[in-house]
Amino acid sequence: MASIKDIAKQAGVSISTVSYALNGSTKVTEETAAKIVAIAKELNYVPNAAARSLKKRETNIIGVFLTNYGGAFYGQLLQGIQDTLSSKGYEMIVCSGKESHRFIPERMIDGAIVLDYYFSSAELIRHADAGHKIVVMDRELTHPNINQVLLHNTSGATLAIDYLIEKGHRKIYAITGPEGSYDATQRIEAVRQSVARYSDIEYQELPGDFNKPAGEKAAEQITKNFTTPVAVFCLNDEMAIGMYNYLAKTKYEVGKDIHIIGFDNIELTHYTQPRLATIDYSERKWGAVSAEHLLKLIANEKAENERIYVTLIPGESVGNISSN
Amino acid sequence: MASIKDIAKQAGVSISTVSYALNGSTKVTEETAAKIVAIAKELNYVPNAAARSLKKRETNIIGVFLTNYGGAFYGQLLQGIQDTLSSKGYEMIVCSGKESHRFIPERMIDGAIVLDYYFSSAELIRHADAGHKIVVMDRELTHPNINQVLLHNTSGATLAIDYLIEKGHRKIYAITGPEGSYDATQRIEAVRQSVARYSDIEYQELPGDFNKPAGEKAAEQITKNFTTPVAVFCLNDEMAIGMYNYLAKTKYEVGKDIHIIGFDNIELTHYTQPRLATIDYSERKWGAVSAEHLLKLIANEKAENERIYVTLIPGESVGNISSN
DNA sequence: TTATAACGTGTGATCGTTTTCATCTATAGT
DNA sequence: ACTATAGATGAAAACGATCACACGTTATAA
Incomplete structure (x- = not known):
């Protein structure tokens, strides 16, 4: 007062x-x-924050935009962003929902980190054109005021497929992600290129949307036509968990009949039986790097686009197939 | 521009x-x-948001304060808050960390929902004294500008202990929560009252902090002195999961040697083997009710303190003990 | 001693809105 | 034809801070 x-x-x-x-x-x-x-x-x-930022034309606040708070909520990623920002005197706020987008043109925040499927690229570009600084973590977007910090999706997907092949699998399914998702598109593209290198692979795609029910539905499909053991690359772990859930109610065993590998290494996978093979990356680093890049943009320093490296986590969810 | x-x-x-x-x-x-x-x-x-709120003395933004983004990040709870707020034309921001507290006196937000262990009650009262409206979800605090929306911890803890007793258990451990945590205090108090009603119960408390490692440590303690089957009430699921992890590396079986019940019904528990018995409540409702109460406070309407009901989720993690 | 710089403090414009109050016009009533 | 009234618009004062600039003082150098 x-x-x-x-x-x-x-x-x-x-x-x-x-x-x-x-x-x-x-x-x-x-x-x-x-x-x-x-x-x-x-x-x-x-x-008074309003008075100060009205005059100074800055708020020292960074907004992080997420599609929603449920599901795989990126705890470590946010922590990575937060740590980096607060060491530089910035505050972070997490927002979700279409309405929150207005924080950008309203000048409520000094910059945005976007990991929000519903945030259209056209809108992002409009904001960037208006001079706002943005880091995208879920798409490619070339603009002087936009920087990308992305996952190395292609190498992750390649690692996954190579792992399956190495284990002797030749009958491979991929459960795709939601239409329009950058990560999903990149991963599936890499899968296609990988399997195309082998002439003896029987490859098939099933639709998915990165949620558990999609995994269940895919499992249903696969078991319905089951003849010989198959390998399944779920483009994210969530769907892999969905498959586990469905299969638990059937006679088919993970790692014996249905071999599964996921992507993301979410915490849940540490508790699955058998352990889910997956692709791992440091969420924390991903967040920290994004924040650093955003601060560079704000300081008008040059920031190069970057990709976060991924590694394979083997698991008993993928067993060996004796090549015949 | x-x-x-x-x-x-x-x-x-x-x-x-x-x-x-x-x-x-x-x-x-x-x-x-x-x-x-x-x-x-x-x-x-x-x-321009700054100019507008400088003049109008309101921002139409509500802040939600969390201890951190990792661990059990209340996705459904946030969604519940968000839905309620946006239906009333408010925007929600999620914040964490000591620094973010300044959003309140700086008048960046019209109200606060607090679920943050590190937010001291003294500080909250200072803000309330200054006229700011607050809903607390993690403590009791009586003030005209503060409203409480809490869990029914005592009845939850009582349900848990009654369940163990009903299953024939007489040797009972409780793994406590972090010092100063309201939920932990309430739960442990109710446990003590419950066990005190029986003269034949062998009751013991082990320190915990609501995180997995504490559960592991407790499991170590318990197995070290193991003679006959025991029941353990972990004051939250996270620690119960920690116990599972530790016990998986021992000869002791959950539901046979060590019987476990948790609290919170977090998603992870749906995937434990055997299914963890726990205490459930609707996170979404908890959030929605909190938001409603905050809006009432802001509108200067009367809002009564409220408690969210909890229910018992049985699970095979607690087996029967034949009374001898 | 005087010019000048350095220092401490005050004046006032400004940021982009909202909102009260005054002003102006047109229409209606007599 | 003249006043009363309503309706549309504008002028200007906030809101609470920052900051360029001006203004006295005092200390320093010529």
């Missing part, structure tokens, strides 16, 4: 002197400054 | 007329309004 004006009055100085004192300017006598600071504390003074 | 002033100039009217037109006031001719709206669209006008 107390404003700079109240402090000025009580200290018997002008508001500019108060402002200088509170901002640690050397222009003010130590003595005066001390008095002002004391009064400010006494009055529980806190600067 | 375009401001109300630019629109005014281009439309040949004053800024006040533009403001009225854009806010749908009836004071302006339909014709003029239409022209202004058209120009605003053409210029990609978006009101």
